[in-house]
Amino acid sequence: MNSKTTFLTVATLAAFIISCTNHTDENSSEKQIEIVEFGQDTSTYFPFELYYEGQDFDIMVYIEEDSLLDLYSPIFSKYDYSGNGYSWDGHIEQIIKKLDPELLNHIEFDSEAGAFFAIADSRESQIRFGELLHPIFSDLSILEKYIQEADRSKIFD
Numbered sequence: 001m002n003s004k005t006t007f008l009t010v011a012t013l014a015a016f017i018i019s020c021t022n023h024t025d026e027n028s029s030e031k032q033i034e035i036v037e038f039g040q041d042t043s044t045y046f047p048f049e050l051y052y053e054g055q056d057f058d059i060m061v062y063i064e065e066d067s068l069l070d071l072y073s074p075i076f077s078k079y080d081y082s083g084n085g086y087s088w089d090g091h092i093e094q095i096i097k098k099l100d101p102e103l104l105n106h107i108e109f110d111s112e113a114g115a116f117f118a119i120a121d122s123r124e125s126q127i128r129f130g131e132l133l134h135p136i137f138s139d140l141s142i143l144e145k146y147i148q149e150a151d152r153s154k155i156f157d
Helices: 003-019 065-078 085-101 101-106 123-138 141-151
Strands: 021-023 031-035 038-043 047-055 058-062 107-109 116-120
Touching: 031 085, 047 107, 047 123, 058 123, 065 116, 065 141, 085 101, 085 123, 085 141, 101 107, 101 123, 116 123
Parallel strands: none
Antiparallel strands: 021 031, 038 047, 047 058, 058 116, 107 116
16 A cells, blocks of 8 residues: 555545544434535546545645656656646646636645645635646646746746
């Protein structure tokens, strides 16, 4: 099991445990478990993984995963960008500003060097993010166009 699989397994299990609340029915000594809405979408919006639980709407990409490094690193490197999480932040923010500037009011960026992280303020905003960026990051020629046209002064790489 690789580190991403281990992380996702642990994260899913932890989220399930946290999202369960024990209740004791007044008329019964049996404990009941109430499940709070939890979900993940790790393929529909590739490479973005969408996780949601209650009012938490996370968007992530583990950039340092070998398959993603192999896929995206050459394009970022071609234009002298590191392709780290901060670099993704800057590029994604510029793409959203061009295509759907109002969406920026609903997304908070919180990346690290090895991963892109963002938090949406609603499930709707999370899905809009995925629908907007998935086609760009799934077609490397389109992504390259955006990287080539990016304002370098707004990329904190």
